[in-house]
Amino acid sequence: MTISKELVGATFRPLVLSLLSDGDSYGYDIIQRMKQESEGKLVWKDGSLYPVLHRMEDEGTIASYWVTTDAGRRRKYYRITDDGVRQLDQEKMQWIHMDSIFTRLWDLPPRMTPAGA
Numbered sequence: 001m002t003i004s005k006e007l008v009g010a011t012f013r014p015l016v017l018s019l020l021s022d023g024d025s026y027g028y029d030i031i032q033r034m035k036q037e038s039e040g041k042l043v044w045k046d047g048s049l050y051p052v053l054h055r056m057e058d059e060g061t062i063a064s065y066w067v068t069t070d071a072g073r074r075r076k077y078y079r080i081t082d083d084g085v086r087q088l089d090q091e092k093m094q095w096i097h098m099d100s101i102f103t104r105l106w107d108l109p110p111r112m113t114p115a116g117a
Contacts, residue, residue, distance in 0.1 A: 003042060012052045013061075014091035015042075020062060020080040021088060027053065027076070053078060061087045 019025060019033055030053075031044045056062045061084035066074050080088070103110055 001041065008042065008044075008048075011042075012044075012048075013056065014088065014095060016049075016052065016056065017061065017080055017084050017088040017091065020078060021085065024077045024079040026067075026078065030078070056084070060084075 015034060016030065019030055019037075025033065027046065027049055031046070031049060035043050053062065053064075057064055057078070060081055062078045063081050064076050064078050067077055068074050099111070102108070
């Protein structure tokens, strides 16, 4: 199954924030982790990830820093900021609400949702 470009675009930010909430990471690792977490159904390309990372950095939801590896290469790492944590909480609530709407419209069995959803 191919996921539409529009849906992929709508999910980039909350997915990146979710991945970074588990710990700092660099671009290639973010791509690989998303591929693994989605069981290969969501494969991001460098050309689509890095512009999103730069916009999120400009917005203040993530920050970056450079690390020099043992091999002497520099790698740019990203971390979620306090604003990013707040944004992720808002994104989670929005997606939970959207999920509940689709569940009702498609007559699916309801799922457990966090308190306050």
